[in-house]
Amino acid sequence: MGWAIALHGGAGDIPRAMPPERLKPREAALHHCLQIGVDALKAGRPPLDVVELVVRELENNPHFNAGKGSVLTSNGTVEMEACIMDGNTKRCGAVSGLTTVKNAISLARLVMEKTPHIYLAFDGAEAFAREQGVENTDTSHFITPENIERLKQAKAANRVQIDFTQSTPKAGEKASVTALDSQDGTVGCVAVDGNGNLAAATSTGGLVNKMVGRIGDTPMIGAGTYANCYCAVSATGKGESIIRATVARDVAALMEYKGLSLNEAAAYVIEECAPKHTAGLIAVSAKGEVTMPFNTVGMFRACATEDGHSEVKIWPDEQLG
């Protein structure tokens, strides 16, 4: 027993040759966000507040695909989505298609607390945001030069995406930004306090060059995000695979229905349910266990527990300083 926290900044083909100027700020952000979460848990903040706080910080960081730094749709616009869930009450809130809300995760929380619904999207979600007086900003705030470049490359390499051909760029066609960088997946945080209260939050800009209106796994309860009295889970990776495999709910379902431990359940979902190279997840249990499995090349991730264990990692083995 004891508190525990884990966070992620996306899973995917994170190149091991990523240059230091791209790697360092992400490592620093993971350390920084972990510290914010740890401090908040130590100060006795409820996990629901902690996951929102940490995800806000990840959203504000331009190096991850959520909030500022969100990847662009095929029209060059930003459409963000997010989801938050409280374990004990199973109350939850989700949003999609946001274009001006600075912190999507906080709007998801407001949907949970201030509406009779769970999930608001597009114009209706934006109207609700204005009504609630949340911080709005011009949509250009979210668009970084790197993501303009990423979209250009995605379009060049993958102009047939609409024709349902998977992105299989020919050798040498993949150019600088995507080859040396990764803006895959999403950001997320899960936390548990010493009393076993659990919460999960996930936020994303979605998929580079996605069709306008595309909804991924992140805002879907049971796919990208889930929490109950057993565990809290945030998933990242290829949204369509995570939706089909109901990744987040299945971790909890395996614990409830099959009696697996958190580690076993998460490993089973990543190894058996989600196709190879598509998914990663972070999870904490009511007992304060943490796990962060993935079947992609890497996953930006960090965790800490009350007994003093702490790690910040990107690829399967090595520990970052």
Place this chain on the structure above:
Amino acid sequence: MGGWAIAVHGGAGVDPNLPEERQERAKQLLTRCLDIGISALRASSPAIDVVELVVRELESDPLFNSGHGSALTENGTVEMEASIMDGFGRRCGAVSGITTVKNPISLARLVMDKSPHSYLAFSGAEEFARKQEVELVDNDYFITEDNVGTLKLAKESSKILFEYRVPTVALIDSCTSQAETPPLTMNGLPISVYAPETVGCVAVDSQGQCAAATSTGGLMNKMVGRIGDSPIIGAGTYACDVCGVSCTGEGEAIIRGTLARDVAALMEYKGLSLQESVDYVIKNRLDQGKAGMIAVSSNGEVACGFNTVGMFRGFAAENGSMEVGIWE
């Protein structure tokens, strides 16, 4: 292999005072839809085609809350949603915020078949519909006179709707001081105003492949942009190699309970039978929410469960059984 089976629903949570005439019309529609599904299954159509075909028919008839006859948003507009899932390969497609597409279920199918994504919503989904050249109609087509009147009634009682419905703790139990029985409500709306009548179909074909489809206009007087359980894979709709499930009722409770996926998860992870799983989910996964579901298994079993007052439903199986009902 147990042969083919099919189930259809037109929503859970029926006004006990629903006029006899309307009950009859509902039964006739359910029977007609079953017949369409049965013919297709006998002609060896794959389950995924059958559920789409049947849900199209339900959408096109104004009786239930989907397509023509959809419930209205607080602004008096229609925003429809639907999803479809093929148990074979767990492929799926979903749409939300549809305003001009005559048959949302077929657009969901096209998202599954013709886009790299699983789920498109609002203007992006409408744009995709135009590109795919599906049948479009004016938004007015979906709006019935009945529903304009019902929206007015819903607005009059909307105070309740906007008091957040606490999902788990005993909202009702803590109010025991009130002696009179509370009026029958769904999603905070009086049952006479609530338009639960989401439609859905599940089928298993003679190859043992399952599919599920669900379509809805959503909740009467819903906020613009509200997404319910119907398009959410694992909540309102789910199919895999063991079963196909379509849910209906209080959307928010269905989402929180991941109802459709949990029927399959109980079969896969706990070894329960189809009916046991459905019963377990209705009993244990809804907290205080109200909902119903239909399900088929790859063995050709068919099951149904609900904790509402009534559910519009019908079943048929290859062994000749056929049933259409509303009440318990």
